[in-house]
Amino acid sequence: MKFNCKLFVLTALFGGAFLGVCQPASAVSEAGEIQRKSEHKPKGNLYVTNNILDVDTKVPEANEATDEPVNFSADEMINDDKADTVMAKGNVEVDYNNMHLETDELIYDRQTDVITARGNVRLFASDGSIVYGQEVSLADKMSIGEMHFVKAMLKDKSQVTAKRFRKKDNNTKVMYNATYTACDLCEGKKPLWLVSARKVQHDEIDQNMNYNDAVVHIKGVPVFYTPFLSHPDPTVKRRSGFMMPTIGSSNYLGALFQPRYFWAVNDQTNVFLAPIFSSDKDPVLMGSYKQYFYNAYTSIDASFLKDNEGKRNKNRGHLFASGLYDINDYWRMSYDLKYVSDYVYLKDLSLPYEDDAWLNSEIKFERFNGRNYASIEAFYYKMLSYNLHRGNANQYRAINKRKPFVAPLVEAEIYSDPNKYGAYFKTNLSTASVYHQNGSETQRVTSINSWELPMTSRFGEKYRFVASLKSDAYYINRYQYMPNDSYTGTTARFFPQMGMEWRLPFVRATETSRQILEPVVVGVIAPNGNNKTDKIPNEDSADVYYDDTNVLDLNRYAGYDRNDTGSRVSYGLRWSTYGNIIGRTSSFIAQTYEKSRDSSFLKNLDNDDKSHFSDLVGRINAEPNQYWSLDYRFRLDKKTLDAKYSELGTTIGPNFLRATASYIFLQGNTYYNDLYSERKELYTSLSAKISQNWSASVYNLRDLTAKSKGNLEHGGTVSYEDECFKWDTVFKKYNSSNPDLKNDYEVGMTFYLKTLGSFGS
Numbered sequence: 001m002k003f004n005c006k007l008f009v010l011t012a013l014f015g016g017a018f019l020g021v022c023q024p025a026s027a028v029s030e031a032g033e034i035q036r037k038s039e040h041k042p043k044g045n046l047y048v049t050n051n052i053l054d055v056d057t058k059v060p061e062a063n064e065a066t067d068e069p070v071n072f073s074a075d076e077m078i079n080d081d082k083a084d085t086v087m088a089k090g091n092v093e094v095d096y097n098n099m100h101l102e103t104d105e106l107i108y109d110r111q112t113d114v115i116t117a118r119g120n121v122r123l124f125a126s127d128g129s130i131v132y133g134q135e136v137s138l139a140d141k142m143s144i145g146e147m148h149f150v151k152a153m154l155k156d157k158s159q160v161t162a163k164r165f166r167k168k169d170n171n172t173k174v175m176y177n178a179t180y181t182a183c184d185l186c187e188g189k190k191p192l193w194l195v196s197a198r199k200v201q202h203d204e205i206d207q208n209m210n211y212n213d214a215v216v217h218i219k220g221v222p223v224f225y226t227p228f229l230s231h232p233d234p235t236v237k238r239r240s241g242f243m244m245p246t247i248g249s250s251n252y253l254g255a256l257f258q259p260r261y262f263w264a265v266n267d268q269t270n271v272f273l274a275p276i277f278s279s280d281k282d283p284v285l286m287g288s289y290k291q292y293f294y295n296a297y298t299s300i301d302a303s304f305l306k307d308n309e310g311k312r313n314k315n316r317g318h319l320f321a322s323g324l325y326d327i328n329d330y331w332r333m334s335y336d337l338k339y340v341s342d343y344v345y346l347k348d349l350s351l352p353y354e355d356d357a358w359l360n361s362e363i364k365f366e367r368f369n370g371r372n373y374a375s376i377e378a379f380y381y382k383m384l385s386y387n388l389h390r391g392n393a394n395q396y397r398a399i400n401k402r403k404p405f406v407a408p409l410v411e412a413e414i415y416s417d418p419n420k421y422g423a424y425f426k427t428n429l430s431t432a433s434v435y436h437q438n439g440s441e442t443q444r445v446t447s448i449n450s451w452e453l454p455m456t457s458r459f460g461e462k463y464r465f466v467a468s469l470k471s472d473a474y475y476i477n478r479y480q481y482m483p484n485d486s487y488t489g490t491t492a493r494f495f496p497q498m499g500m501e502w503r504l505p506f507v508r509a510t511e512t513s514r515q516i517l518e519p520v521v522v523g524v525i526a527p528n529g530n531n532k533t534d535k536i537p538n539e540d541s542a543d544v545y546y547d548d549t550n551v552l553d554l555n556r557y558a559g560y561d562r563n564d565t566g567s568r569v570s571y572g573l574r575w576s577t578y579g580n581i582i583g584r585t586s587s588f589i590a591q592t593y594e595k596s597r598d599s600s601f602l603k604n605l606d607n608d609d610k611s612h613f614s615d616l617v618g619r620i621n622a623e624p625n626q627y628w629s630l631d632y633r634f635r636l637d638k639k640t641l642d643a644k645y646s647e648l649g650t651t652i653g654p655n656f657l658r659a660t661a662s663y664i665f666l667q668g669n670t671y672y673n674d675l676y677s678e679r680k681e682l683y684t685s686l687s688a689k690i691s692q693n694w695s696a697s698v699y700n701l702r703d704l705t706a707k708s709k710g711n712l713e714h715g716g717t718v719s720y721e722d723e724c725f726k727w728d729t730v731f732k733k734y735n736s737s738n739p740d741l742k743n744d745y746e747v748g749m750t751f752y753l754k755t756l757g758s759f760g761s
Contacts, residue, residue: 071095074106084110092117100124103136114139121147128155133165144168150175157723158182158754162200173202182754183724190220192725193753197229207236240264244758246274251744252348254280268292276349282306284349298323303349316341318351335363343384350746357385371415378407401438404539408433423453430560434539440478442539446560447471464501466554469494470563472536479537491535495563497526499554511580518574520590522552525567528596538562544601547635547645548619551590556601567595572618583625589618591638613638628652643667656689680704681712695719711735715746726752 075090086108094101104119115138123131132151139145147165154160159182162175178200183191198213211229215222232239239262246258256278263271269291276284286303304317318340325333338359340346346354353359359382367374383400412429428448435441450468457463472493479487505518540559550556552572555564572590592614616636623629628651635645649662666679685699698716702708715732733745752758 086110112139129153156182156754157184159185172204175200175202181724183722190217192722193218194220202233204233207233207239209233238262238264238270248748250348250350252281253278253284258286280309282308293325296323296325301352303351305345305349314341316345318345320352330367330369332366332368333364334366337361337363338382340382340384346384358383372413374412375410377409377411379409380405402436402440405435406432407435421453422455423451426450426452432539432560438478440480440537442477442479442537443475444539444560445473460504462501462503462505466499466501467497468554469496471495472560474536476535476537479535481534481537485534487535489535491532493530493532493536493563495526495530495565497524497554497564499524501552513577513579513583515577516575520552520572520574522554522570524554524564524569526563526565528566530565531563536561546601546614546617548588548590548617548633551592551614551617562601564601565596566601569593583623585620585622585624587618587620589616591616611638615644616641627654658687660685660687678705693720693722695721724754726754728752 072088072092072094074088074092076088078087078089080087088106090104092101092103092106094106100123101117102120102122102124103117105117107116107118108114109116117136119134121131121133121136123133125131130153131147132153133147134149135147137146145167148163150160150162150165152160158180160175160178160180162178164176166174166176168174176199177196179194179196181191181194183193185191194217195211196215196217197211199211201210201212202208203210209231212227214226214229216224231241241262243260243262245260247256249255253276256276258274258276261273263273265271269289271287271289273287275286278284282305284303284305288299288301290299291297299322301320302318304315307314307316319337320339321335321337323335327333338353338361340359346352361380361382363378365376381403383396383403385396408431410429410431412427414427414429416425418424426449428446428450430446431444433441433443448468448470450466453463453465455463455465472495474491475489476491477488481487499522501520501522503518503520505516508515508517538561541557541562543558546556552570557564570590570592572588574586574588576584576586578584594612594614615638616634618634620630620632630650631648633645633647634643636642637644643665644667646663646665648664649660651658651660653659660683662683664679664681680703681701682704683699683701685697687695687697689695696716696718698714700714701712703710703712713732713734715730717731718729720727728748728750730748731745732747750758
């Protein structure tokens with residue numbers, strides 16, 4: 001016979017303790033039993049008053065009950081008046097507040113006010129964890145409890161066992177002879193790692209887990225012992241305390257030890273302290289600070305070292321600060337400041353940006369309003385490239401002397417609403433003040449007013465018409481155009497431009513694929529000359545590049561200081577195909593015809609004024625299946641079709657054995673005093689999934705130029721990972737022209753114990 005009841009509960013053990021009197025419900029069918037958790041409304045209700053069990057057949061109003069009801073069922077219910085006990089036997093199930101209890105037998109003793117669950121006790125918690133035991137006892141109005149031979153499967157699949165579990169009346173839980181592991185437990189095999197303790201105490205008030213005589217076991221072998229260990233319980237998301245330290249060595253510091261302490265100042269503020277103590281240098285003071293506000297955040301990372309040895313003998317350090325502040329619904333302020341004492345400090349300590357040639361600092365105010373945008377910025381640069389200093393000392397000094405400071409740089413982009421034909425007006429406003437260390441300066445104000453009309457014909461042709469007028473005003477101080485020719489004064493210029501873009505996509509569909517063929521033509525009408533290069537320095541358009549990304553643009557320069565003069569026609573062809581299930585391939589090739597040989601863009605690009613045609617540029621992207629992908633971008637000489645720029649990347653193979661190769665070739669450009677030298681590099685790598693748990697990879701970066709330095713860098717990794725443990729070993733060797741770093745290498749090992757943390761060198 002099945003019994004169904006409605007109970008009231010006082011949470012005591014694992015969030016619940018159980019008490020009830022049931023009313024027979026012999027007519028309950030199997031289908032009704034399945035629905036009991038959500039649909040059954042029993043007529044009997046339970047109340048506890050002075051340890052006397054009272055039954056009331058009246059269903060109380062919502063405000064009469066002070067605890068959540070519990071759905072309860074069992075095969076048999078025995079009410080022993082002589083022993084003053086109530087017993088539920090056979091497939092006992094209790095549901096309360098998203099928690100579910102199953103046991104073979106449940107007994108309530110009225111005289112002692114003790115509730116006992118015996119035999120195959122299983123508690124399914126709302127967080128997904130499951131607790132197993134043989135016996136559960138609850139007493140003292142269910143405020144204390146005890147459980148024997150406990151095993152818990154937590155939500156993250158980690159497991160806890162204990163011979164005895166007690167819950168005291170002060171909400172403190174204690175486990176005796178307990179173990180914990182995040183590894184899978186296989187019959188006849190010991191877990192990879194396991195933590196055991198004679199006693200584990202969970203203090204719910206302080207939210208602490210305290211261990212006595214804790215031992216870490218690896219494959220059953222004890223490897224670490226501590227008489228006392230404490231850490232926050234899983235309910236604590238963040239708390240002050242020491243983290244796993246870092247141990248290692250380096251050529252600069254020697255043997256090193258880095259303790260790490262996390263200080264949770266409050267819910268919005270973190271302080272992280274990580275000083276480095278080494279055998280060869282004084283201590284490195286290092287740490288970070290993070291503060292979060294309702295509409296802002298700030299982050300600071302800094303370090304300091306007093307280097308009293310060798311040639312440096314100076315104070316060294318770094319400071320990185322960044323933040324964001326939403327001023328209101330329209331304005332936002334952000335900053336990203338970077339300072340380092342010398343070019344090699346970041347490499348010596350393996351800090352972020354160690355491989356960068358420049359450190360850029362920026363402060364920015366931005367405004368967003370519909371389609372319109374505005375910004376006010378300031379920039380500062382610090383040069384770190386020692387390789388450039390050794391490769392070309394004169395060039396290094398020249399660049400460093402011209403190192404700019406920009407403040408302010410103001411940009412605004414304003415759009416009008418489209419008219420009934422879709423045409424709209426756009427205004428770009430820009431002003432910049434650039435100051436150099438050699439005393440030269442540039443102040444610029446630019447306005448670009450344009451009209452644009454996109455449209456589509458009834459034949460599927462897509463058009464875009466553009467007309468614009470660019471106006472510039474400059475104040476120049478000490479601009480050195482030629483070695484013996486400088487300029488100081490004001491100047492202005494006006495640059496009108498008209499353009500039209502036409503494209504017509506053709507689509508062909510088959511049973512297995514779709515193909516798209518699209519010719520594109522862009523025509524531009526603009527005057528020749530008018531760049532005034534003898535009076536206006538090139539501050540923002542010196543990095544001249546010509547490839548598939550800008551060949552169809554109306555202005556191919558990156559900035560405002562150079563106008564893309566001359567009339568021209570650019571034409572190209574796009575083709576792509578897509579498989580219905582898998583696979584895709586696309587390609588694009590384009591060229592430009594310049595009406596005038598004095599086109600500033602082509603002249604600055606390759607100093608070739610004999611031809612009206614540009615080089616051919618394009619790209620190919622292919623991914624025919626999941627085992628092969630290819631990306632290729634190129635620029636070919638217009639006459640010989642020799643490569644002037646090539647960038648190739650390809651990946652071949654399945655996940656268990658995959659090869660990757662990338663190649664880049666960039667022809668040297670001597671137009672800007674040999675600023676750009678030839679670059680030719682090949683990167684190759686091979687990764688293998690050796691087994692379910694083991695993987696490895698190797699890589700190599702090689703210089704292929706005529707003055708080749710050979711292998712610039714090579715290394716590899718070996719990794720082991722299972723359900724509870726991960727081990728990474730990394731080896732890296734690189735060649736550098738820096739004498740402090742030449743033929744240097746790095747070796748690192750990191751161990752991760754799931755749910756506990758990591759330890760590395």
